[in-house]
Amino acid sequence: MAKRSNGEGTICKRSDGRWMLSIMLGRDHKTGKVIRKYYYGKTKSEVLQKKEALLEQRKGPVYIDADRITVGQWMEKWLTIYAKASVRENTYAGYRSVVETHILPLVGDIKLQKLRGIDIQHMVNQIKDNGGSPRLAELTFAVLRIALNKAFHEEILHRLPFKTVSLPKKRRKEFIPLTQLEWVNLFAAAEQDEEMYTALSLEWATGISRSELLGLKWIDFNFSTDTASIRRAASITDNGTKLDDTKTDARQRVLPLPEVTMQQIRLHQERQKLFIRANKKTWENNDLVFPDLNGKLQDPRRWSKQFQKIAQQANLTITFHKLRHDHASRLSENGVSIKDAQYRLGHSTTQMLLNVYTHRISGGQEKIALWLNSSFPAAPTDHETPLQ
Structure with a gap:
């Protein structure tokens, strides 16, 4: 037979x-x-x-038996076959870090087909119980969900076990913008660091991200129209810091700048030219506005440490990224429309701006109260019913 x-x-x-x-x-x-x-x-x-x-x-090139492969093995395949080809290098590095640090230790040994919602819930709970923030638990869950969705669409999985999972509630901290005096103190602390002083002036005027600031080149400035074009960003990858396109198309924007900031930019350019002449042998010309001492792309983490020193001298406990929040709040306080603020900050939708940056539409509620007070439909005094 x-x-x-x-x-x-x-x-x-x-x-x-x-x-x-x-x-x-x-x-x-x-x-x-x-x-x-x-x-x-x-x-x-x-x-x-x-x-x-x-x-x-x-018959397909990537056949996988979900009964035999573990969650950890699938996550590795997902990272190398799918994620690496579809996201930026720094995003991929973040995915891999989350997988190796949180997903593999907590659910990595479970067979992919046998993964249940309660297993994922346990992972989320463990992250929080071990001191992780609700944001970290949400991020880990999101990475696992993307990988499981891919397995489902590739018909490796026939069900999605994460639908019953409850994420910990996030308590959003209200951001209070810097006062005028705090900005004065911050600029005063940066006076001895001319590069940082210029960068702070630009940040005050634009609210661009740290990566966008470090990705600026001199060709991005139009000194005739007093504008700066945001076209690229510095990304932290497994292979070091690299220049990349902005994260989304919305991040590609042209921002008019105030004269006080353009004046600082011009002074910074002249100082940089003098520095290059004095350091021709070691200088690597990359046309960067805020490079390191050799003309190379700066590591964003190093930049943040440099800013922290300035902030401490000004008696402020803020990160550089908080200045982006501050810019959004100041736009709101001065009556800038939500669409104009969205463009200036480079958000794809207005919802993200409303949820994350503006601590509240300043003055708006007070204006509503004044309007309601003035429009109260009171009866004329000569028609009032006399008190008994």
Whole structure:
């Protein structure tokens, strides 16, 4: 009797009336044991369709058996096959860090097909119980969800186990903008660091991100129109800091600048030219506005440490990124429309601006109260009913 070949399978009707398909997929290369999968259906044609779907799937270049592969093994395949090709280098580095630090230790050993919502809930709870923030728990869950969705769409998984998971509530901290005096103190602390002083002037005027600031080149400034074009950003990757396109198309924007800031930019350019002449042998010309001492792209983390020193001297406990929040709040306080603020900050939607940056639409509620007070529909005094 001839042996059945891989994928041929056996179909029979069970005593409970259901049809069963037993299909041989091969042998385990380590143990030599036969690898079988079983499918069940109400009719013979139903299990035959499942058989054809499985065989068709096995023809693909990335066939994976979710019964045998673990969550950790799938996450590695997802990172290298899918994520690496579709996201920026720094985003990929962030994904890998989350996978290795949180997902693998907590659910990595579970078989992909057997992963349940309660397993993912346990992962989320453990992150929070171990001191992680709600944001970290949400980020870890999001990375796992993206990978599981990909497995589902590739028909490796036939269900999505994360739908029942509850994430910890995030308590948004209200950001209070810097006062005029605090800005004065911050600029005063930066007077001895001319580069930082110029950067702070530009940040005060634009609210651009740290990565966008460090990605600026001199060709981005139009000294005739007093504008700066935001075109690229400095990204932290596994292979060091690199220049990349802005994160989204909305981040590509042209920002008019006040004269006081343009004056600082011009002075900074002249100082940089003098520095280059004095350091020709070591200077690497990359046309960067805020490079390191050799003309190379600065590491954003180093820049943040440099800013922290200035902030401490000004008796402020803020990060450089908080200055972006501050700019958004000042735009709101001065009556700038939400669409104009959205463009200036480079957001794809106004919702993100409303949720994250503006601590409140300053003055708006007070204006509503004044309007309501002046428009109260009171009856004329000569028609009032006298008190009894």
